[in-house]
Amino acid sequence: MRRSLTLIATSLLVALAVAAASGAPGASGARARKAGGMIATPLATKGSRIVDAAGRPVVLQGVNWFGFETSNHLAHGLWSRDYRDVLAQVRRLGFNTIRLPFSLAAIRSREAVTGADFAAGKNAALRGATPLEAIDAIVQEAERQGLLILLDNHSHADNAYTEGLWYGQGFSEDDWVETWKLLAKRYRDQPNVIGADLKNEPHAEATWGTGGPTDWRRAAERAGNAVLGIAPNWLIVVEGVGGGAPVPGQQLDTHWWGGNLEGVRKHPVRLDRAGRLVYSPHEYGPGVFPQPWFGRANTPALLEQRWKTGFGFIAEQGIAPILVGEFGGRNVDMTSAEGRWQRQFFDYISRTGASWTYWALNPNSGDTGGVLKDDWTSVQPAKTALLQRMIARQRVAFRGSGAVFTAPRRSRGRVRRGAVPRAGKPAARAPASPASPAAPSQPAPAQPAAPAQPAAPAPGPPAPGSLxxxxxxxxxxxxxxxxxxxxxxxxxxxxxxxxxxxxxxxxxxxxxxxxxxxxxxxxxxxxxxxxxxxxxxxxxxxxxxxxxxxxxxxxxxxx
Missing domain, CATH: 2.60.40.290 (Immunoglobulin-like)
Structure with a gap:
C-alpha cells in the first residue's frame, strides 16, 4: 500500500524536532573504536582508499537490507526472524557493513512499527517502537555484532525509489536536508554508523554541475556539508545521476540510474571537510534490463571499458574512493548472460579493491533475488560462495563455455524497487539509466504490547471462509x-x-x-x-x- 503524503516543511521540522528529542543511542564524544571485530572507526579517505582510525586501508564489504523505505517502515524478513539473528548471520557470512535504506516518511513517522514476529520473545525491542527507534535497535545490535552501518536515503515518500529527485511528493529539499541533520545528530556518537549515502539513484530530471534546482552535485554539497557540520567524522557517499541529459565531460552514451559519475571529471563534489567524500555507482546486468552493451561478442571487453570510463577513473586518478552501493542478480553461472556478467563484475571488484554493498540480503528483490532464499534463513549457496571469494579478494572466473553474453529480451523489474529500467529506469531499468529493486509492502496496525508481556500463543489454522x-x-x-x-x-x-x-x-x-x-x-x-x-x-x-x-x-x- 502506498501512502499519499501532503507535507509542508514546518510540520516535518516539528516532527524531526520531536524525534531528535528522544536522543541519540550512542555515547557522547567521537572516538576511535573497535568492538566485536568491527573495523576501528571513525573512517576517513586518503586518495583512492578508505582508511580506519589508525590510517590503515579498509575495504567495506557489505550487503543491503531493505524495508525501511517501504510502507512497512521496517527491515523486511522480521515477520519471520528476530533482527538479532539476522545480523548475526550477516556477520557469519563475512560481511562487515550493512547499507540500510530508509524513506523520509519513515523517519518522521511516530507510529509503532508492525509486521514483525513478536512470538516467543522475538524482536522484543521493537514492540511499540517508531521506525527511527527500530533503526536504533538494529544499529546498536549491529555494533555488538561488529557490523558497520551506512544509512541510505532511498526515497522521500514510501516506495518512491523510482522518483529521480531528492524532493517531491510533498517533501522539499529543505525537508531532505533537515532529515539528514537529524540523523547526523542522532548517530554521530554511535561508532558503527559510518556515514550518509545521501540519495539513492538520482536520475531523470537530475543534472550534474548546472547550478539549478535539479543539480545533484549542488544538492549533494549542501546536504553533505550540513551533515559534516554535525557529524564531522562521517563519510559522505555521493551517487551519480542517469537517464537524463549528458553531464559535462561524458564519454559513454548511457548509464544505469545513479551510475553516471562522469561529471566528476569537470565538476567534482566539493565538501568543506577533506577526507570525507566517497563516490558510489550502481551497476546491474541483463537480468535487470537488456542494456545495449549486452548481447555482443565483445561484451566482456565493453564492460571492462565501461567500468573504467564510467567510474573507475575516480579511484585510478586518486580523486576519491569508490563504493559500489548496489549490484546483483539471480544467476551466477558461467553460461547465462546474467551469470557471466555478475561473475565478471565480482572479478573486477576483487582486482580493483573497491568497497561494495551487494543488492540484496532480501530474497524479495524481484529482479535480483537475494543472498537468502525465500525462507529468509538459508542462503543461496552458489551466490554466497562467490561473494565470499570477493570478500577474500580472490579472482573470479567468468569466461566459461557456452553462449556469449546474450541479453534476454525482457523488461527488468526489480521488485525491491520495482520494475522500471535501471538504465533509464523507465524501461524497467531502462537502457538509459536505471534504479533499484522494490520490495513488497506489508502494512499493519500498531501493536503496543509491552515487552515484558508474555507472548501470545501461536494462532491456529483459519476458519473456513474467514480469509x-x-x-x-x-x-x-x-x-x-x-x-x-x-x-x-x-x-x-x-x-x-x-x-x-x-x-x-x-x-x-x-x-x-x-x-x-x-x-x-x-x-x-x-x-x-x-x-x-x-x-x-x-x-x-x-x-x-x-x-x-x-x-x-x-x-x-x-x-
Whole structure:
C-alpha cells in the first residue's frame, strides 16, 4: 500500500524536532573504536582508499537490507526472524557493513512499527517502537555484532525509489536536508554508523554541475556539508545521476540510474571537510534490463571499458574512493548472460579493491533475488560462495563455455524497487539509466504490547471462509508490473494456505517470492510458506510476484 503524503516543511521540522528529542543511542564524544571485530572507526579517505582510525586501508564489504523505505517502515524478513539473528548471520557470512535504506516518511513517522514476529520473545525491542527507534535497535545490535552501518536515503515518500529527485511528493529539499541533520545528530556518537549515502539513484530530471534546482552535485554539497557540520567524522557517499541529459565531460552514451559519475571529471563534489567524500555507482546486468552493451561478442571487453570510463577513473586518478552501493542478480553461472556478467563484475571488484554493498540480503528483490532464499534463513549457496571469494579478494572466473553474453529480451523489474529500467529506469531499468529493486509492502496496525508481556500463543489454522485476499500492485512499467497478496482475517496460521488469481492472455508471472507457485499464466496458485500468519490485527503481505504484460489479476480467491 502506498501512502499519499501532503507535507509542508514546518510540520516535518516539528516532527524531526520531536524525534531528535528522544536522543541519540550512542555515547557522547567521537572516538576511535573497535568492538566485536568491527573495523576501528571513525573512517576517513586518503586518495583512492578508505582508511580506519589508525590510517590503515579498509575495504567495506557489505550487503543491503531493505524495508525501511517501504510502507512497512521496517527491515523486511522480521515477520519471520528476530533482527538479532539476522545480523548475526550477516556477520557469519563475512560481511562487515550493512547499507540500510530508509524513506523520509519513515523517519518522521511516530507510529509503532508492525509486521514483525513478536512470538516467543522475538524482536522484543521493537514492540511499540517508531521506525527511527527500530533503526536504533538494529544499529546498536549491529555494533555488538561488529557490523558497520551506512544509512541510505532511498526515497522521500514510501516506495518512491523510482522518483529521480531528492524532493517531491510533498517533501522539499529543505525537508531532505533537515532529515539528514537529524540523523547526523542522532548517530554521530554511535561508532558503527559510518556515514550518509545521501540519495539513492538520482536520475531523470537530475543534472550534474548546472547550478539549478535539479543539480545533484549542488544538492549533494549542501546536504553533505550540513551533515559534516554535525557529524564531522562521517563519510559522505555521493551517487551519480542517469537517464537524463549528458553531464559535462561524458564519454559513454548511457548509464544505469545513479551510475553516471562522469561529471566528476569537470565538476567534482566539493565538501568543506577533506577526507570525507566517497563516490558510489550502481551497476546491474541483463537480468535487470537488456542494456545495449549486452548481447555482443565483445561484451566482456565493453564492460571492462565501461567500468573504467564510467567510474573507475575516480579511484585510478586518486580523486576519491569508490563504493559500489548496489549490484546483483539471480544467476551466477558461467553460461547465462546474467551469470557471466555478475561473475565478471565480482572479478573486477576483487582486482580493483573497491568497497561494495551487494543488492540484496532480501530474497524479495524481484529482479535480483537475494543472498537468502525465500525462507529468509538459508542462503543461496552458489551466490554466497562467490561473494565470499570477493570478500577474500580472490579472482573470479567468468569466461566459461557456452553462449556469449546474450541479453534476454525482457523488461527488468526489480521488485525491491520495482520494475522500471535501471538504465533509464523507465524501461524497467531502462537502457538509459536505471534504479533499484522494490520490495513488497506489508502494512499493519500498531501493536503496543509491552515487552515484558508474555507472548501470545501461536494462532491456529483459519476458519473456513474467514480469509479475504486482494492483489495490490506496487510498481508498474510499460511491459509489466509487480505486486503482492494482501490477506486479511482473524489471527490464524497461514502455513500451506493457497491463494489463486487469474491473469488474462498475454500476461504471465515471471518471479515469485515467499510462496510456491503453480502455473505461469492463466490461473495461478500460490501456496504460502510455513511461517506465514495473521497476528495482532496486521494484514499479511509478504508474498508477492512480478508479471510480464499489462493485464491485471482477477478472480482472487483464498482458502
Amino acid at each position: 479475504s485476499a486482494t492483489v495490490v500492485v506496487e510498481n508498474s512499467w510499460n511491459a509489466g508490473w509487480c505486486g503482492h497478496l494482501e490477506i486479511s482475517g482473524p489471527d490464524a496460521a497461514l502455513a500451506g494456505v493457497r491463494a489463486a488469481f487469474t491473469l488474462p492472455a498475454g500476461t504471465r508471472v515471471t518471479q515469485t517470492w515467499n510462496a510456491e507457485r503453480s502455473g505461469d499464466s492463466g490461473r495461478i496458485t500460490l501456496t504460502l510458506p510455513a511461517w506465514a500468519q495473521l497476528a495482532g490485527g496486521a494484514a499479511y503481505a509478504a508474498t508477492g510476484f512480478c508479471v510480464e504484460g499489462s493485464g491485471s489479476a482477477g478472480d482472487v480467491t483464498i482458502g
